[in-house]
Structures are given as structure tokens and as C-alpha cells.
Amino acid sequence: MLRHLSVAAVLVALAVPVSAEPVAATCPALVAAVDGFDGYQLTVPPAGPQDGWCVLDGAALRAEGLGRPDLTADRLRLRGMVDGADLVGIEVELAGLRAAYKANDRSVDDRTRGLFRLQTADLRFAAGVDAATGRVDLSGGVLRLSSGTEVTFAATAEAGGLSGPALLAGRLTSLTLGWKNDSRLLRPVMEILGERLVEGASPGAAVDATRQALREVVESLPAAALVDDSGPELEQWVAALPQGRGRLTLALVAADGIGAGQVLMAGLRTDGLGPQALAKLLSGAEVTATWTPGLAP
Numbered sequence: 001m002l003r004h005l006s007v008a009a010v011l012v013a014l015a016v017p018v019s020a021e022p023v024a025a026t027c028p029a030l031v032a033a034v035d036g037f038d039g040y041q042l043t044v045p046p047a048g049p050q051d052g053w054c055v056l057d058g059a060a061l062r063a064e065g066l067g068r069p070d071l072t073a074d075r076l077r078l079r080g081m082v083d084g085a086d087l088v089g090i091e092v093e094l095a096g097l098r099a100a101y102k103a104n105d106r107s108v109d110d111r112t113r114g115l116f117r118l119q120t121a122d123l124r125f126a127a128g129v130d131a132a133t134g135r136v137d138l139s140g141g142v143l144r145l146s147s148g149t150e151v152t153f154a155a156t157a158e159a160g161g162l163s164g165p166a167l168l169a170g171r172l173t174s175l176t177l178g179w180k181n182d183s184r185l186l187r188p189v190m191e192i193l194g195e196r197l198v199e200g201a202s203p204g205a206a207v208d209a210t211r212q213a214l215r216e217v218v219e220s221l222p223a224a225a226l227v228d229d230s231g232p233e234l235e236q237w238v239a240a241l242p243q244g245r246g247r248l249t250l251a252l253v254a255a256d257g258i259g260a261g262q263v264l265m266a267g268l269r270t271d272g273l274g275p276q277a278l279a280k281l282l283s284g285a286e287v288t289a290t291w292t293p294g295l296a297p
Helices: 008-013 027-032 110-118 164-169 186-197 203-220 230-240 260-268 275-281
Strands: 003-005 040-044 048-050 053-055 060-063 070-072 075-083 086-100 120-129 135-145 150-158 171-181 246-259 286-293
Touching: 027 053, 027 075, 086 110, 110 186, 164 260, 186 203, 203 230, 203 275, 230 246, 230 286, 246 260, 260 275
Parallel strands: none
Antiparallel strands: 003 040, 040 060, 048 053, 053 075, 060 070, 070 086, 075 086, 086 120, 120 135, 135 150, 150 171, 171 246, 246 286
16 A cells, blocks of 8 residues: 655654764654655655665655646665654665656646656765764765756755754855756756746847846856856856856855855845845855866766
């Protein structure tokens, strides 16, 4: 019999500080942690352990309303650490993730629907809480799309836990992103975004509008936050979009941390992502960017 689970409770259960020697979580402990995810219902075949992993292959997240895609995964494996009854770390391996909007969902246009339908994704990452410092570490993150786009990621935060509330109350202290352009996915994405910026724009004009918006964000970055030649590197990346193959690497270090509230307030400022908002948001932070063009697929 299929069991209906929900994903958000996994995040809640992962977020409790360590108080004793952690031990490996059992599959029933991982499954019991799953309790509710707003707007979605997760259905999985009966789960069981395999080589230390909780096997949730064939999992499906069904949206309960319109405006959100249904998600299915060929392979989903979880394992974690518990301190008493509390999960304090998790590893995720996911393959064959597909997203598809319901046939009667008219809240998205056909191109957006097609972009989701034609892509599959693989994802893996690990996250844990350090007992002594309350620091959250996200490591080994890799997202690969079937088109060839690849994103790597790692981060640290002073948050004390992995739950949504703990992370929102915490402060990001470092973030590393690596992004490889596949030269195919970005053009339709930039067309869709550009049409929202300039109503009635042709596909080419929409791409230009998106590129210009990105250029303005780059130009608004405070010079004091940019390390070495990071500004020109970002400008070269923007100029190469959407077709230019290459890899962009971004590293953010913020000793005092950046909180979700600061990001929200920056977005609410009258200049949006303009110079004043970004200068305040990135005060004391360092941003390093490197663009390497011409990578083979």
C-alpha cells in the first residue's frame, strides 16, 4: 500500500541542536520525520533500508492546487544522523526528477510548460549541524539537468538548525556556486523573463531586455565588495548570454552574515537591486567571480 507523506516535516525534524553522540538514523526514523508539506502530498512505495540508505524510489509530489508542478523521481535515497529522537544531519541522492504542470493548469504558458516537461534533473547534497558552534554546513551540492546545465553549491550559515524557521532566522556566512551553461536552456528562459520586462517584445528583444537587466545588476554591485577582477568577469559572463558556453564561479564571504530579513528589505527598497540596496546588503562582504568561456559540453 502506498503511504502518503509530506516533505516539509523532514526539514523540521532535521533542525534540532545536537545534545548527545549522534548515531545513524534508521529508515523508520527518516520516514517518521516526514509529516506535512504545504500544497503538496508525497506518495512513495513502501520504504526500506539498503546499504545505510532509506530507499524512496518512485516518490511523487503531487500539487494540491494549480500554479505548481507535480514532481516525480525515479530514485530518491536519504540517510541521516540522529541525536536521540532528533535528526541532525541528512544526505540526499535524487535522480530522474521530472516536473510537469497539470493539463488543466492555465496559470503557466506553453513554453514554460514545455521547459519543465523536457527536462530531468539529478541532485545530491549533504547538510548538518555542528553541535559546538550551531553552524549549519551544506556541502557536496550538485544539480545536473538533462540539457547539460550543471550547478554546484556549498554554504555555511549561523542558524543552529536545518528547519525552515531556523534557516530564515539565521545568517548566511559563505556561499560558493558553480554554474555551467549548456547554451540551450537559457535562450527560452531569457525570452520568457524579457517578455515580462517589456510587454509585446519579440524573442530577440526579450533576450536583450533580460541581458540588460542583468548588466544593470552587475553595474550596481558595490566596488568595495568585488574582489580583484570580479566586476569585469561578470560583465563578460552577461555579454556571453544566452548561447555562450562556459562556467561561472561565484564565492560570497560575509563574516557578519547576511540574513533573510536583509535580503527581503533590500528587495523592498525603491531602487530594488540598485546600488544603494546592494551596498547595504553586501556591506562588509566579499564577492569573487570567475567566468571561463568556451567549455566543451
